Amino acid sequence: MTTLYGISNCDTVKKARKWLDQTNVDYTFHDFRKDGLDRQQVVDWVSALGWENLINKRSTTWKGLDENARAQLNDTTVVDVILDQPTLIKRPLLDQAGDISVGFKAADYEQRFA
Secondary structure (H helix, E strand, O other): OEEEEEOOOOHHHHHHHHHHHHOOOOOEEEEOOOOOOOHHHHHHHHHHHOHHHHEOOOOHHHHHOOHHHHHOOOOOHHHHHHHHOHHHEOOOEEEEOOEEEEOOOHHHHHHHOO
């Protein structure tokens, strides 16, 4: 099962969805703004990727966080912050039967789905 996580109005998510559609990859899209996130899911992502790789530090949401709050983030505290502000997640997040990656590059997707 392949699931693409993101928000529907994100340009990079749109590119990834278009690529998946054009290559006839069977996937489910999960908009974490509309559909929400599960705590265990976020814990698993942090465990798989590390919170530093999961967070988009160029995002408006990241820049809007208090500097003290950013400095105190770790593998445990980041889960609550992500659940409160899911747009901190680097998009899109692709879960292909437990193999998780973030971001979109057509070449990377071509390798994953070859």
